[in-house]
Amino acid sequence: xxxxxxxxxxFDGLVALNDFSLTIEKGEVVALIGPNGSGKTTFxxxxxxxxSPERGQIVYNGAKITNIPPHKVxxxxxxxxxxxxxxxxxxTVLENVLVxxxxxxSMRQALWNIVSREERQRQEFLALEMLDFLGISGFxxxxxxxxxxxxxxxxxxxxxxxxxxxLLLLDEPAAGMNEQETIEMSRIIxxxxxNLGITVLVVEHDMSLVMPICDRVIxxxxxxxxxxxxxxxxxxxxxxxxxxxxxSYAEGNRA
Ligand SMILES: Nc1ncnc2c1ncn2[C@@H]1O[C@H](COP(=O)(O)OP(=O)(O)OP(=O)(O)O)[C@@H](O)[C@H]1O
Ligand SMILES: [Mg+2]
Numbered sequence: 001x002x003x004x005x006x007x008x009x010x011f012d013g014l015v016a017l018n019d020f021s022l023t024i025e026k027g028e029v030v031a032l033i034g035p036n037g038s039g040k041t042t043f044x045x046x047x048x049x050x051x052s053p054e055r056g057q058i059v060y061n062g063a064k065i066t067n068i069p070p071h072k073v074x075x076x077x078x079x080x081x082x083x084x085x086x087x088x089x090x091x092t093v094l095e096n097v098l099v100x101x102x103x104x105x106s107m108r109q110a111l112w113n114i115v116s117r118e119e120r121q122r123q124e125f126l127a128l129e130m131l132d133f134l135g136i137s138g139f140x141x142x143x144x145x146x147x148x149x150x151x152x153x154x155x156x157x158x159x160x161x162x163x164x165x166x167l168l169l170l171d172e173p174a175a176g177m178n179e180q181e182t183i184e185m186s187r188i189i190x191x192x193x194x195n196l197g198i199t200v201l202v203v204e205h206d207m208s209l210v211m212p213i214c215d216r217v218i219x220x221x222x223x224x225x226x227x228x229x230x231x232x233x234x235x236x237x238x239x240x241x242x243x244x245x246x247x248s249y250a251e252g253n254r255a
Contacts, residue, residue: 018224047078069193153181227240
């Protein structure tokens with residue numbers, strides 16, 4: 001479904017992705033893990049058109065999508081969430097989710113505001129359906145500013161789902177969530193794949209969330225692929241353990 005080959009991205013002398021390649025098959029839930037600063041978000045930014053790779057190419061269902069702008073990537077059926085919530089605080093929840101459905105409206109329609117009443121109703125129905133799917137119906141008229149963080153994360157997820165993607169990229173969906181919300185998030189990710197038929201690539205630090213739900217894990221370290229395999233293989237991979245244990249030791253020493 002998605003094949004990224006030999007991506008190379010650098011920022012002012014810092015190599016963020018170094019010949020990084022990854023493929024995802026339709027129907028998979030794949031986890032992308034790695035220490036802070038290893039290039040996970042940069043990879044998402046590159047796939048979704050926010051960052052242009054200097055080398056390498058991205059092919060999605062046979063189409064070359066390297067260097068195309070974010071709204072075009074969404075039109076291809078790839079949606080994402082952001083590590084730092086990117087909601088519009090002064091729009092209502094419903095309006096925020098409708099931003100997602102608008103990705104499916106042509107530029108001409110959007111520019112001239114000639115979306116028919118039926119189309120508008122259809123989009124609203126879809127947005128409300130997504131809020132219901134995520135268990136946050138009733139919040140549609142509220143504004144995200146001031147809402148609990150866990151709910152805001154779900155609103156952002158609803159907006160990504162409203163794009164009606166076939167591939168969903170989730171950047172740390174459980175960051176900042178409590179234990180109960182994290183358990184709920186893993187259930188939701190499973191349902192997104194099983195019930196909505198959407199392929200998922202998820203970046204997450206919380207291993208208790210990703211390990212039980214993913215089919216495959218890819219480990220990034222300093223912009224390079226360190227390991228790839230089934231969750232149980234990755235959990236016992238010595239090179240992976242060294243990178244992660246080394247990090248937690250370092251954090252323990254700082255505390
Ligand atoms: N726009 C940018 N300009 C300059 N440097 C950047 C930019 N975006 C990312 N970087 C750098 O690239 C490296 C990879 O960052 P990235 O955000 O992809 O890491 P990450 O794996 O998502 O980390 P985290 O787990 O902390 O979210 C880091 O050293 C980061 O500082
Ligand atoms: Mg990141």
